[in-house]
Amino acid sequence: MSQASTSPAGAGQATIIDGKAFAEKLRGGVARQVDALKARHGITPGLAVVLVGEDAASQVYVRSKSKKTTEVGMQSFQHTLPVETGEDELLDLVRRLNSDPQVHGILVQLPLPKHIDSEKVIDTIDPAKDVDGFHVVNAGRIATGALDRAMIPCTPRGCQMLLQDQLGDMSGKRAVIVGRSNIVGKPMAQLLLAENCTVTIAHSRTRDIAAECRDADIVVAAVGKPEFVRGDWIKPGATVIDVGINRLEPEEPGGKGRLVGDVAFDEAKQVAGAITPVPGGVGPMTIAVLLANTVTAACRQAGVEEPAR
Ligand SMILES: NC(=O)C1=CN([C@@H]2O[C@H](COP(=O)(O)OP(=O)(O)OC[C@H]3O[C@@H](n4cnc5c(N)ncnc54)[C@H](OP(=O)(O)O)[C@@H]3O)[C@@H](O)[C@H]2O)C=CC1
Numbered sequence: 001m002s003q004a005s006t007s008p009a010g011a012g013q014a015t016i017i018d019g020k021a022f023a024e025k026l027r028g029g030v031a032r033q034v035d036a037l038k039a040r041h042g043i044t045p046g047l048a049v050v051l052v053g054e055d056a057a058s059q060v061y062v063r064s065k066s067k068k069t070t071e072v073g074m075q076s077f078q079h080t081l082p083v084e085t086g087e088d089e090l091l092d093l094v095r096r097l098n099s100d101p102q103v104h105g106i107l108v109q110l111p112l113p114k115h116i117d118s119e120k121v122i123d124t125i126d127p128a129k130d131v132d133g134f135h136v137v138n139a140g141r142i143a144t145g146a147l148d149r150a151m152i153p154c155t156p157r158g159c160q161m162l163l164q165d166q167l168g169d170m171s172g173k174r175a176v177i178v179g180r181s182n183i184v185g186k187p188m189a190q191l192l193l194a195e196n197c198t199v200t201i202a203h204s205r206t207r208d209i210a211a212e213c214r215d216a217d218i219v220v221a222a223v224g225k226p227e228f229v230r231g232d233w234i235k236p237g238a239t240v241i242d243v244g245i246n247r248l249e250p251e252e253p254g255g256k257g258r259l260v261g262d263v264a265f266d267e268a269k270q271v272a273g274a275i276t277p278v279p280g281g282v283g284p285m286t287i288a289v290l291l292a293n294t295v296t297a298a299c300r301q302a303g304v305e306e307p308a309r
């Protein structure tokens, strides 16, 4: 699928990795799998998304996700709860979704309001329906190398697919991940270990992040700070994956702020061999993998053969 990237125009201009095009193809494959499941087994995969409150980033994600779920022929169940929803009420909803045979995947949008313990909520999701791959059972399976029985977190899996497409064999490559969250940084490290990379995880206590990055053949930025990773941190020819989604302040009142990643793109593209843009890079991959995970979950729950991943 390397044709989903534009070629480098010459030295100093990185290949721009087209995550949007890659994700479109992935969703095309998911749509065919959904058709086959319906025709052969009478199963329509269903994805339930639960949103509590009005976190702006979550709303963007939920809207786009719901549309794409129905586009591939799956059922989309949307549960939008007021911000003052109690923890018990949310846990009850999760339990109902756990036992609903039409629901094969459950995603509870994070972050949750402060009065709700998100760990408790994630613990309550049936690991078989945990299409985010956030449950400790799935995290544990990934950490122990039982990847084929796990649900793999969507964003790291999407990054891994783009890297595989760009680089092929990653054995022995140095990978630096900036960020150690449970939802991106840590599972990303596990997947790159599984690719036989030598993995470093940098975070807010890392002494010299720039120096760590300069050694890396692969840099994955998941910091949550706009344009945090600078161009002069990048080794010439390295592959840069930008997970960050940051909405800048609008330049004029009433305007819509620009979306930027965690990498200073204009700088880094002068040095990198290949780089993902924001938007149009990792974000669309996250949604495509979420849909693929839902098909996998539906197959496992129905006891039918699951598509290769
Ligand atoms: N494209 C997509 O599909 C998705 C995008 N995102 C985006 O990815 C980004 C990261 O998300 P997430 O992992 O949830 O974020 P978190 O806030 O949970 O984690 C951020 C990580 O970055 C580290 N960090 C923060 N500041 C610094 C610093 N100054 N120097 C070094 N490290 C630092 C933190 O370190 P420490 O642990 O020491 O505090 C932490 O480990 C966000 O922009 C988010 O919006 C998230 C999910 C999906």
Ligand SMILES: Nc1nc(=O)c2c([nH]1)NC[C@@H]1CN(c3ccc(C(=O)N[C@@H](CCC(=O)O)C(=O)O)cc3)C=[N+]21
Binding pocket: 057, 058, 060, 061, 064, 107, 108, 109, 110, 111, 132, 154, 155, 245, 259, 278, 279, 280, 281, 282, 283, 284, 286, 287
């Ligand atoms: N339980 C849970 N699972 C998540 O996976 C999860 C979450 N909670 N909370 C919020 C973050 C964020 N996230 C995004 C996914 C796709 C885009 C995406 O498609 N972005 C488009 C642009 C969208 C735009 O234009 O605003 C792009 O990058 O091209 C963005 C953000 C998933 N998250």
Ligand SMILES: [Mg+2]
Binding pocket: 132, 153, 154, 155, 156, 183, 286
């Ligand atoms: Mg994710």
